[in-house]
Amino acid sequence: MTRKQNARLANEETLWMKQTDLPEFESLKEDIQVDVGIVGAGITGVTLAYLLSKEGMSVALLDADRILHGTTGHTTAKVSAQHDLIYDELIHHFGVEQARKYYRANQEALEFIQDLVEKEEIKCQFTTEDAYIYGISEANNQKIEQEAKAYETLRIEGEIIDRLPIDLSIKKGIVMRNQAQFNPLSYLQHLVRDMMKENVHIFEQTVATDVEEGTDPKIVTKNGAKVTCKSIVSASHFPFYDGKGFFFSRMYAERSYIVAAKTDQSLEGMYLSADQPKRSIRTTSFKGQNYVLLGGESHKTGQSDSSKQHFEALENFGRRHFNLSGTVQQWGAQDLITMDKVPYIGHLTSRHSNIFVATGYRKWGMTSGTAAALLLKDLIQEKKNPYEDLFTPTRFYADPSIKHFLTQNTNVASQFLKGKVSFNTNSVDDLHPGEGSTIIHNAQKAGAYKDESGNVHVVDTTCTHLGCEVEWNAEEKSWDCPCHGSRFSYDGTVLEGPADKPLKRLDE
Numbered sequence: 335m336t337r338k339q340n341a342r343l344a345n346e347e348t349l350w351m352k353q354t355d356l357p358e359f360e361s362l363k364e365d366i367q368v369d370v371g372i373v374g375a376g377i378t379g380v381t382l383a384y385l386l387s388k389e390g391m392s393v394a395l396l397d398a399d400r401i402l403h404g405t406t407g408h409t410t411a412k413v414s415a416q417h418d419l420i421y422d423e424l425i426h427h428f429g430v431e432q433a434r435k436y437y438r439a440n441q442e443a444l445e446f447i448q449d450l451v452e453k454e455e456i457k458c459q460f461t462t463e464d465a466y467i468y469g470i471s472e473a474n475n476q477k478i479e480q481e482a483k484a485y486e487t488l489r490i491e492g493e494i495i496d497r498l499p500i501d502l503s504i505k506k507g508i509v510m511r512n513q514a515q516f517n518p519l520s521y522l523q524h525l526v527r528d529m530m531k532e533n534v535h536i537f538e539q540t541v542a543t544d545v546e547e548g549t550d551p552k553i554v555t556k557n558g559a560k561v562t563c564k565s566i567v568s569a570s571h572f573p574f575y576d577g578k579g580f581f582f583s584r585m586y587a588e589r590s591y592i593v594a595a596k597t598d599q600s601l602e603g604m605y606l607s608a609d610q611p612k613r614s615i616r617t618t619s620f621k622g623q624n625y626v627l628l629g630g631e632s633h634k635t636g637q638s639d640s641s642k643q644h645f646e647a648l649e650n651f652g653r654r655h656f657n658l659s660g661t662v663q664q665w666g667a668q669d670l671i672t673m674d675k676v677p678y679i680g681h682l683t684s685r686h687s688n689i690f691v692a693t694g695y696r697k698w699g700m701t702s703g704t705a706a707a708l709l710l711k712d713l714i715q716e717k718k719n720p721y722e723d724l725f726t727p728t729r730f731y732a733d734p735s736i737k738h739f740l741t742q743n744t745n746v747a748s749q750f751l752k753g754k755v756s757f758n759t760n761s762v763d764d765l766h767p768g769e770g771s772t773i774i775h776n777a778q779k780a781g782a783y784k785d786e787s788g789n790v791h792v793v794d795t796t797c798t799h800l801g802c803e804v805e806w807n808a809e810e811k812s813w814d815c816p817c818h819g820s821r822f823s824y825d826g827t828v829l830e831g832p833a834d835k836p837l838k839r840l841d842e
Contacts, residue, residue, distance in 0.1 A: 346663070346664060346665045347665075348407055348408055348592075348663075348665045349594045349618065349620060349625065349627070349663060350407055350409075350411065350517055350518060350519040350520075351403070351407055351519065352620070353517065353519075353520070353620055353621075354517065354519035354520050354523055355523075356400070356401060356402060356519065356523055356526070357523075357526065357527070357530070358400070358538065359401070359536045359537055359538045360537065360538070361537055361538060361539040361540045361557070362394075362396065362537040362540040362555055362557075362559045362561070363557070363559060364559055365559055365560050365561075365562070366394055366535060366559075366560075366561050366562070367561075367562040367563075368392040368393055368394045368533075368535065368561065368562075368563055369386070369391040369392045369393065369563065369564050369565070370383075370386055370391055370392070370393050370394075370563055370564065370565045370566075370567065370714060371393075371394045371396070371553045371561040371562075371563040371565075371566045371567070372393060372394070372395045372396065372566075372567045372569055373396050373397075373542040373553060373566070373567070373568050373569060373570050373574050373575075374396075374397065374404075374568065374569035374570030374571065374574070375395050375396070375397035375401035375402060375536070375538075375569075376402060376404050376405055376406035376407075376569065376571070376699070376703065377402075377406045377518060377522060377699055377700060377703035377704060377707075378569040378692045378699075378703040378704075378706045378707050378710075379395055379397075379567070379569035379570075380395070380401065380402065380522045380525055380526060381522075381525065381703065381704055381707035381708075382567060382569065382706075382707040382710055382711060383395045383529055383534050383536075384525040384526075384528065384529045384534075384707075385707055385708070385711045386711060386714070387529045387532035387533060387534050388532075389711070389715065390533075391533070392533040392534075392535075393529075393533065393534045393535070394534075394535045394537065394553075394561045394563070395534060395535070395536045395537070396537050396540045396542055396553065396555070396561070397536075397537070397538050397539075397540065398539070398540065398541045398542070398570070399538065399539065400538050400539075401526065401536065401538060402518075402519050402522055402523075402526075404571055405571050405667060405668065405669065405699060406518055406519075406522070406699065406703070407518075407519060408592070408665055408666070408667040409518060409667065409699060409700065410592060410614055410616060410627050410629045411515055411516055411517065411518045411616075411700060412465070412513070412514075412515050412604050412614075412616060412698075412700060413443075413444050413447055413448075413460075413513065413514040413515060413516060413700045413701060414440075414444065414465045414510065414513035414514070414604065414698070414700075414701060415437050415440035415441045415444060415490075415510065415513065415701060416465040416467065416492075416510040416513060416606075417440070417696065417697075417698045418467065418606060418608075419467060419474075419477050419478070419481045419508075419608060420436075420675065421433055421436075421437065421481060421484035421485065421488060421490070422477070422480040422481050422483070422484040423675070424436055424484075424675075424676075425484055425487065425488075427674065428674075428676075428724075430487060430488070432724050433484070433488060434488050434489075435720065435721055435724045436676065436724060437488055437490060438720075438721075439705040439709075439721045439724070439725075440698070440701040440702065440705055441701075442705070442708070443700075443701040443702070443703075443704035443705040443708065444513065444514055444701055444704075446704055446708065447460075447514070447516070447521070447700075447704060448460065448462075448514060451516070451521065454524060454528075456520070456521055456524045457520060458516045458517045458518075458520035458521035458524070459515075459516055459517045459520065459618060459619065460514060460515075460516040460521070461514065461515055461516070462512055462513070462514050463513055463514060463515055463602065463603050463604050463616075464509050464510065464511050464512070464513065464602075464603050464604070465509065465510045465513040465603070465604045465605075465606075466495070466498060466507055466508070466509050466510075466603055466604065466605045466606070467481070467507060467508050467605075467606050467607075467608050468498055468502065468504040468506075468507035468605060468606075468607060468608065469504060469505050469506050469507060469607070469608040469609060470502070470503065470504055470505060470607065470609055471505060471609055472505050472506075473609075474505070474506070474608040474609060475505060475506045477608065478494065478506045478507065478508050478608060479494065479506070481508055482494045482508055485508070485510070490510060491510065491511040491512065492508060492509050492510040492511060493508070493509060494506060494507070494508055495507045495508065495509055498603075498605065499601075499602055499603050500601055500603070500605065500615070500655075501655065502605075502655060507608075513604065515604055515616055515618070516700075517618065518700060540555055540556075540557075540559075541555060541556040541834075542554070542555055542556075542570070542574045542575070543555060543556050543574070543834055544575065545566060545575045545577070545689065546560070547577075547686075547689070549688075550562055550563065550564060551563060551565075551566050551688060551689060553566055563688075564688060565688045565689070565690065565714045566688065566689045566690070567689075567690045567691070567692070567710060567714075568682070568689070568690070568691045568692070568693070569691075569692050569706070570693075570831065571668070571670065571693070571830060571831065572585075572587075572670060572693065572819070572830065572831030572832045573682075573691050573693055573831070573832075574831065574834065575682070575689070576832075577682045577683055577686055577689060578683060579682055579683050579691070579727060581678070581691075581693065581727075581832070582799070582800070582818045582832045584672060584673055584678075585670045585671060585672050585673070585678075585693070585694050586634060586670070586671055586818070586819065587634065587635040587668055587669070587670055587671075587818065587819020587830070588632045588633065588634055588635060588668070588669050588670075588671060588697075588819075589632065589633060589634075589635050589641070589666055589667070589668055589814075590612075590629060590630060590631060590632040590666070590667050590668075590669065590697065591629065591630065591631045591641065591644045591645055591648055591664065591665075591666055591667070592627060592628065592629045592648070592664065592665055592666075592667065593627075593628050593645060593648045593649050593652060593662050593663065593664045594618075594625050594626070594627045594628075594662070594663045594664070595625065595626065595649075595652060595658040595659065595660060595661070595662040595663065596623050596624065596625055596658065596659045596660040597617070597624050597625065597626045597652075597656045597657055597658055597659065598624070598657055598659070599617075599624065599626070599656055599657060600617070600624055601615070601616075601617045601624075601626065601656075604616045607630070611630055611631050611632070611647065612629075612630035612631070612632055613628065613629075613630045613648075613651060614627075614628065614629035614630055615627070615628060626652060626656045626658070628648045628649075628651060628652045628656075629648070629667075630648060631644035631645075631647055631648060632697075634816065634819075635668060635814050635815065635816065635819040635821065635830075636804065636805045636807075636814035636815050636816030636817075636819070637805075637816045640808060640809065641666060641807055641808070641809035641810060642808065642809045645664045645809065648664075649662050649664075666809075666810050667697075668819065668821070668830055669695065669696060669697045669699075670693055670694045670695070670696070670819070671694060671696045672694035672696070674729075675696055676694075676724065676725065677692065677693065677694045677695050677696070677702050677706065677725055678691060678692070678693050678694050678725065678726075678727035679691070679692045679693075679705070679706045679709050679710065679721075679725035679726075679727070680709070680710075680713060680722060680725055680726040680727055680728075681713070681726070681727065681728070682727065683727070683728060684728050690710055690713060690714070691727055692706035692707075692710060705721070705725075706725075709721055709722065709725060761773055761774060762775070762782050762784070762790050762792070765782060765783075765784040765790070766784065767784055767785065767786045767787070767788055768784070768785070768786055769783070769784055769808070770782060770783035770784070770806045770808065770811065770813075770824055771806055772795060772806065773792075775792055775840060776840075779795055779803075780792050780793065780794060780795060780840055781793045781794075781795040781804065781806060781813055781837070783806075783811065783824035783825075785824075791824050791825045791826075791839075792839070792840040793813065793822070793824075793825070793826040793837040793838060793839055793840060794837055794838035794839075794840055795813065795837070796837075796838075797815040797817065797818075797820055797833055797837075798820075798833045798834075798835040798836065798837060798838075799815065799817075799818055799820050799831075799832050799833040800817065800818065802815050802816065802817035802818070804816075804820075804822065804837070807821075811823070811824050812824065812829060813826070813837060815833070818832050819832070820832055820833035822836065822837050825839070826838065826839055
């Protein structure tokens with residue numbers, strides 16, 4: 335079974351994929367030499383390849399699966415600089431100047447997308463919308479008031495409100511004016527087709543496994559073919575090459591969930607709750623029908639008993655408030671969050687002058703991913719960029735980085751120990767078709783999945799990254815690591831890093 339087939343089993347086709355006919359590409363089979371090699375064909379990789387092609391540079395864009403079928407294809411696709419209640423926190427941790435840079439970088443990314451859509455007349459359902467954060471309990475009133483003061487300090491167009499344009503009762507909220515939403519795959523499809531006419535080589539089903547460093551570094555792929563470049567960019571979800579940047583210890587992974595269904599309501603605006611569990615709300619259209627997209631229910635990867643309960647919670651919320659009808663579509667998404675909530679974009683480490691990374695977008699990849707492409711274009715061309723110091727992966731702020739680093743790695747240690755001492759006594763015979771579970775296999779702990787045809791797939795449940803025990807995700811049919819967020823298909827194939835080796839197959 336191919337990695338492509340595994341990914342589709344683990345992630346149901348999203349609404350964006352259903353309405354976008356993306357071109358398909360061959361895998362890399364022989365060595366190639368280009369100016370820039372980019373690993374990861376999501377919004378960052380595609381946008382950066384597009385920008386560099388306009389500068390006359392040759393580019394190789396590699397993806398382990400299909401282009402735009404990773405996190406970018408599973409987003410709610412809000413194009414906004416309103417990234418939750420973040421600006422008061424940024425001011426306190428980094429100061430007014432850096433907080434203003436964060437806003438400007440993301441707002442400029444929005445403006446870049448909007449300008450390109452208008453200039454190229456890209457049909458991608460791009461609409462300008464106000465973005466709202468609302469609180470249904472008084473507990474968040476103070477946070478919202480502090481955020482409003484931060485907006486004023488940073489000169490962000492917005493204000494406090496006490497009601498929403500939709501039928502949800504709130505205590506207090508805040509609005510950021512003139513944000514946007516779109517279909518990300520229709521937008522990026524246009525960029526892909528444009529750069530196919532330029533000197534850009536796109537390869538799918540091509541797994542990058544290592545880098546040979548040097549003046550002309552090489553991307554090493556799983557099948558042995560290499561890409562020689564002047565610069566390398568890791569734009570994969572989790573960096574495919576660490577280079578002793580220890581990114582696995584400075585980020586953590588969260589799963590979240592999205593349901594989409596027809597509604598007879600026409601809603602304006604985009605919405606996010608300040609309360610837990612989170613509720614993200616926006617609408618779109620598909621085949622002439624209005625759809626509402628509801629997201630939320632986040633938790634650390636591998637640290638939830640059942641994703642089914644999260645999908646059900648979102649669907650129940652939608653039926654209460656938005657009169658959902660017809661078949662409800664659902665899919666999961668995974669996001670990486672840095673210790674200080676600001677993405678890592680720039681040189682991989684201080685000693686890597688020609689290897690770059692972009693990661694840790696914290697659920698806001700449409701603007702952060704575009705901002706990353708704009709920044710990396712300048713760094714590759716050795717041009718100054720006003721946002722380089724804000725996003726540099728080599729930064730370290732004692733507050734909040736130390737606190738979050740200790741908290742995260744304490745959680746990792748507890749999950750490691752929990753996985754080693756806990757197991758059940760199921761056997762393969764206990765599994766029904768379509769079920770997976772940890773089992774006892776040859777007197778040791780293992781993971782098994784029985785497919786619909788009755789075939790059994792047994793794997794070692796020890797994560798190939800740093801040895802934690804993976805957990806079965808029944809709804810998405812994957813093995814998820816609770817320590818650093820690696821995910822594997824039921825047969826052990828890698829779906830998400832930082833792991834780059836599959837789970838060991840055990841003969842049944």
